[in-house]
Amino acid sequence: MSDAAATITRDRQRLEMSALSAPAVIFTVAMIAFPVVYTIWLGFQTFSSTGKQSFAGLANYSKLISDYEFWHGLWITIALFVLSLVLQLVFGVWLALVLFHAKRLPGIVRSLFISPFMMPPVVAGMMWLVILDPSLGAANYILQSLGLPPSDWLASPSLVIPTIALIDSWQWTPYVALIVLGGLQSLPPSVYEAAQIDGATPFKTFPRITLPLLLPTIVTAAILRSVDLLRFFDIIYITTQGGPGNASNTLNIYGFRVGFEFFNIGYASALMLTLTAIVFGAVLAFNRLRGAVAW
Amino acid sequence: MKARMLVTHVALPVLAIAAASAQARAADFDWMKFKGKTVTFLANNNPVSQALLTYKADFEKLTGMTLKVDGYQEQQMRQRLVTVMNANSDEVDVFMTLPSREGEQFAAAGWYGDLTAMAKNDVAREYDPAGLSQALLKAATFGGKLTSMPMNIEGPIFYYRTDIFKKCGIEAPKTIKDVEAAAEKIKTCDSAVTPFVSRGLKPAIAYTFSNVLHNVGGSYIAAGKSNLCSAKGKEALDTYSRLLRDFGPPGVVNYSFQQISALYRSGRAAMAFESSNELRTVMEGGARLKDTGLLPFPAGEAGQVPTTIGWGMAVSSHSRQPDAAWYFVQWATSPEVQKKMALQGIAPPRPSVAKDPEYRKWIDEEPVRKEWQAALDVLATKGSSEVGYPIVANPESREFIGQAVQDLILKQKPIDQACADADKALDALIAQK
Numbered sequence: 001m002s003d004a005a006a007t008i009t010r011d012r013q014r015l016e017m018s019a020l021s022a023p024a025v026i027f028t029v030a031m032i033a034f035p036v037v038y039t040i041w042l043g044f045q046t047f048s049s050t051g052k053q054s055f056a057g058l059a060n061y062s063k064l065i066s067d068y069e070f071w072h073g074l075w076i077t078i079a080l081f082v083l084s085l086v087l088q089l090v091f092g093v094w095l096a097l098v099l100f101h102a103k104r105l106p107g108i109v110r111s112l113f114i115s116p117f118m119m120p121p122v123v124a125g126m127m128w129l130v131i132l133d134p135s136l137g138a139a140n141y142i143l144q145s146l147g148l149p150p151s152d153w154l155a156s157p158s159l160v161i162p163t164i165a166l167i168d169s170w171q172w173t174p175y176v177a178l179i180v181l182g183g184l185q186s187l188p189p190s191v192y193e194a195a196q197i198d199g200a201t202p203f204k205t206f207p208r209i210t211l212p213l214l215l216p217t218i219v220t221a222a223i224l225r226s227v228d229l230l231r232f233f234d235i236i237y238i239t240t241q242g243g244p245g246n247a248s249n250t251l252n253i254y255g256f257r258v259g260f261e262f263f264n265i266g267y268a269s270a271l272m273l274t275l276t277a278i279v280f281g282a283v284l285a286f287n288r289l290r291g292a293v294a295w
Numbered sequence: 296m297k298a299r300m301l302v303t304h305v306a307l308p309v310l311a312i313a314a315a316s317a318q319a320r321a322a323d324f325d326w327m328k329f330k331g332k333t334v335t336f337l338a339n340n341n342p343v344s345q346a347l348l349t350y351k352a353d354f355e356k357l358t359g360m361t362l363k364v365d366g367y368q369e370q371q372m373r374q375r376l377v378t379v380m381n382a383n384s385d386e387v388d389v390f391m392t393l394p395s396r397e398g399e400q401f402a403a404a405g406w407y408g409d410l411t412a413m414a415k416n417d418v419a420r421e422y423d424p425a426g427l428s429q430a431l432l433k434a435a436t437f438g439g440k441l442t443s444m445p446m447n448i449e450g451p452i453f454y455y456r457t458d459i460f461k462k463c464g465i466e467a468p469k470t471i472k473d474v475e476a477a478a479e480k481i482k483t484c485d486s487a488v489t490p491f492v493s494r495g496l497k498p499a500i501a502y503t504f505s506n507v508l509h510n511v512g513g514s515y516i517a518a519g520k521s522n523l524c525s526a527k528g529k530e531a532l533d534t535y536s537r538l539l540r541d542f543g544p545p546g547v548v549n550y551s552f553q554q555i556s557a558l559y560r561s562g563r564a565a566m567a568f569e570s571s572n573e574l575r576t577v578m579e580g581g582a583r584l585k586d587t588g589l590l591p592f593p594a595g596e597a598g599q600v601p602t603t604i605g606w607g608m609a610v611s612s613h614s615r616q617p618d619a620a621w622y623f624v625q626w627a628t629s630p631e632v633q634k635k636m637a638l639q640g641i642a643p644p645r646p647s648v649a650k651d652p653e654y655r656k657w658i659d660e661e662p663v664r665k666e667w668q669a670a671l672d673v674l675a676t677k678g679s680s681e682v683g684y685p686i687v688a689n690p691e692s693r694e695f696i697g698q699a700v701q702d703l704i705l706k707q708k709p710i711d712q713a714c715a716d717a718d719k720a721l722d723a724l725i726a727q728k
Contacts, residue, residue: 048727052404134545135489135558155546157705244548245495245701260374261498262398262691263379 042269053266060270070271073251077218077275080161080168080250081229087169088225089218092176097206099177100184114174121171125238128167132239154239157247164248172228176221183217184210215293223286230279251275253293299473324419326626329619330359336623337376337390338366342572343447343606344391346639346645347627356627360619373397380406385613388620392443394435395604395680397685402437408610409440413621422629428644434481434680443607444628445644447572447636450603450674451493451503451592452667452725454559454567454577459485459588468593471510471534474566491538493568495547495704497697500535501683503568504700506602510595513682515692521721523699524714527596533710536703540710548701559583568592571674574667575640589666591673602679642671688724695720708719 034122046056060158064070096245099110131138132153153163187210233252236242242249242257251271259268307491338344343421344366365387367375372391379387392401401407414424424444431445453468460467460477463484468474475568478490494503508515511534513527522528539547544558552569556576560565560583567577578584591694608627610620626632630648637643648654649668658664699717702708708716 133554135563136561150545152546155549157707240549241496241498243701244705244709245497245698257694260377261370262688263377263404264375 016068026271039269039273042266044271045266045269047263047265052295054184056266061274062269063267064270064274069108069203069246069249069254070251070274073249073254073271074278076161076246076248077232077250077252077278080165080232080248081226083162083165084168084172084229084232085225087165087220087223088173088176091169091173092221093180093214093218095183096171096178114178116171116173119171121234122238124167124171125235129239130161130171130237155244157244160240160248164236164239167239168229168232171235173224176225179221179224180214180217183214187213204219212293216290219286219290223283223290226282226286227279228276230282251278298410310602321405322331326358326419326622329616329622332616332619333361334388334616334620334623335363335365335386337372337379337387338364339369339372339391339606341369341606342368342575342639343636346636346641347446347632349639350632352634353632354623357626358622360622362623372449376412380404380495380611380613383613385611385615386613388614388616389623390609391446392607392609393604394431394443394607395682396689396693398435398437398442399685399689402440402442403687405612406609407437407440407442408612408614408617408620409442410444410610410621410624411439411441414441414444415619417618417621418625419629421631422625423645426630426645426647427628428605428646428675430603430675430678430680431607431644432588434604435607443609444624445605445607446628446633446641448603448605448642448644448671448675449570449572450601450671451506451568451676452571452670452674453590453592454569455588455590456488456562456565456583456586459488459565460588463687467588467590469621470593471595472508474593475534475538475542478538478566485565488562489544489558489564490542491566491568492543492547492550492558492564493535493539494551494555495539495543495701496549496551497701498693500697500700501693502570502602504535504696505530505679505682506568506592506600507531507595509602509679509681510592512595512597515721516686516725519544519725521684521718523696523717523721524711529710529714532699532703532714536700539700540704540706542727543704548704560631571642571667571671578663580690584661584663585629587663589663589670591670591677599673599677601674602680602682603674604680604682611661623717642668646675684721684725686725686727688727692721692724695724 041192043060044056044058045053046059047053082153095113098114099105129249131137134140134150134152137153139153143150152159154160191213192205195209200208231252232250236248236250236253237256240248242253252275255268255271255275258264258271296515302702304539314494338348348364348366351364354360354362366372376387376390392398392407418424428444428448431448432441435441435443435445453474455467455477459481463480465475465477465480466473469478474491481488481490494500508528508531511527511531513525513531514522516522517525523532544550544564550558552573556573557565558564559569560577560579562582569577574589577587591599593599608623608624610617614620625701628644632644633641633645634648634651634654637648638653638657643649643654649672658668681697683689686692695717697715702713702716703710707713
């Protein structure tokens with residue numbers, strides 16, 4: 001077969017393959033694109049309380065600027081994000097180190113350590129709601145048994161965010177630990193051997209060798225958790241529904257209520273697109289950071 | 296004389312013909328008319344629908360239709376409904392609705408099918424639409440259109456521990472002030488129990504708070520403006536929040552029916568103001584069966600104006616088979632089915648069912664059931680369906696009522712500021728057309 005004939009055959013094969021895979025590709029792209037495009041379109045509409053719809057231009061976005069609940073929700077979202085992420089990264093790395101060094105830990109114990117993130121968040125939320133009930137819950141019972149004062153936990157405007165951050169961290173720290181454990185297991189032993197020859201103690205190797213080498217893995221874990229934390233919904237909805245007052249009313253909870261309880265789908269879409277932009281911004285920032293710490 | 300002649304010669308014959316034709320239509324009624332069709336029912340997965348759906352097979356056998364049930368928790372059900380209705384989809388034929396909450400809104404959006412003619416003309420002989428609670432039918436009528444048929448009757452009632460009251464030497468409260476006095480006394484007499492508990496979760500507060508507001512003589516709207524900062528409005532806000540703050544459990548701002556029932560059932564609350572529907576949950580395990588008394592919420596300056604609502608069954612305006620859907624609604628709200636549901640503890644919206652010997656026998660089995668029915672009788676005769684603001688944006692209005700109460704429970708604002716902030720937000724909602 002001549003080169004020209006071979007090229008024609010190859011091109012035809014490519015064309016046939018493209019044609020065969022086109023329906024699946026179009027379907028997949030449509031599945032991703034349609035909800036996004038539809039939400040963008042909804043963001044330019046206004047819906048009255050009776051569901052009547054009309055074009056609103058940028059009105060929903062200009063309303064955001066003067067909406068106290070939006071700024072409050074944004075602040076709560078960021079506070080919860082920062083607090084939870086720090087807790088999960090710190091304890092995730094610690095748990096990974098424990099699991100890495102405790103080689104003789106039975107498999108069942110290892111499984112138990114990482115089991116919380118396998119639990120559906122709704123179940124975790126219900127469980128913690130019962131445990132943290134100020135009257136009937138086990139948490140206050142334990143505190144009082146130890147002679148400590150009881151706490152209002154999720155019912156206190158000042159404690160609700162740290163408490164939700166603790167619940168989320170309880171559930172997702174093992175996930176971070178699992179990622180970091182993978183990173184630890186892939187670190188080159190030769191670096192540690194060289195450090196040992198140079199007389200480095202474990203207290204020195206951790207900050208000077210382990211942590212810098214682990215940074216790309218930790219940043220990857222941070223990216224994965226950031227996306228989840230910025231669109232955090234289920235546990236808050238189950239435990240507080242944004243309360244007490246508006247103390248845990250994140251952008252997500254606020255958007256849900258505006259859309260599905262007050263039926264203002266247009267404004268809710270604008271809120272959620274703004275949140276999506278924030279999520280993208282955070283992912284881009286972390287991606288850059290990952291590039292900077294890669295080795 | 297002329298008037299009497301008009302009555303005897305014109306009106307009575309016309310009525311007789313109308314009655315005869317209605318009877319004839321009832322006689323022609325055929326439950327198998329829509330045999331082979333499938334009706335989709337969007338249900339709130341609560342005790343009312345659970346009791347109803349126990350008899351799903353009976354409906355399918357009676358009509359030859361298939362009943363497809365799409366069941367969710369209350370909020371998720373509304374979420375699904377909003378999506379379906381906004382898409383003008385015919386996926387749902389019949390849905391459960393709370394007219395007191397979303398009636399104005401759904402009616403204005405055109406989501407309810409008009410049941411007026413069907414309830415009059417297309418009924419089985421035994422259906423007896425006039426036997427349903429007239430107050431609930433009125434509450435489900437918007438712009439002259441009947442939008443749903445009542446499934447049950449319910450409202451918040453006052454649960455109290457007779458043994459604790461006896462131990463502390465307290466009489467059953469007759470007024471709101473008696474409730475406060477009793478709570479004060481229980482606080483010192485039995486410090487192990489929570490004296491009083493009711494709803495403190497923001498969106499849930501309006502359900503119980505409305506009863507207090509109406510009992511003290513307050514109203515949500517006066518002269519087209521929000522009225523929470525009126526003297527009566529402030530009295531209601533102050534009373535309700537003080538009862539929860541001073542005598543309620545820690546963390547009461549997250550309390551809705553689940554937590555209240557659990558606390559009372561476990562014996563850790565002396566008084567609870569919670570839905571009549573919770574009787575079955577509260578009595579689970581039998582621990583509270585012999586030491587609980589039940590009353591409508593004690594009177595204020597305006598007497599007793601209990602909150603009375605009920606779940607209704609509506610036909611979707613987008614249903615392609617409203618007639619078949621109506622057959623399901625009719626079966627579900629018929630005297631026979633409502634009697635069966637009543638025997639499962641679902642308070643019937645039909646006085647005739649409430650008087651049925653079999654149901655009375657069930658009621659008479661336990662004193663607490665008797666008190667429950669007596670309280671429901673007061674709800675049925677004196678009740679108001681106004682829960683939150685009687686406006687299209689009723690669900691949103693409940694947010695601001697709840698916020699004002701929570702601000703006071705948590706001592707985040709003085710009462711003048713809490714009610715003024717709420718009034719300002721609520722005036723904006725009232726102004727929305």
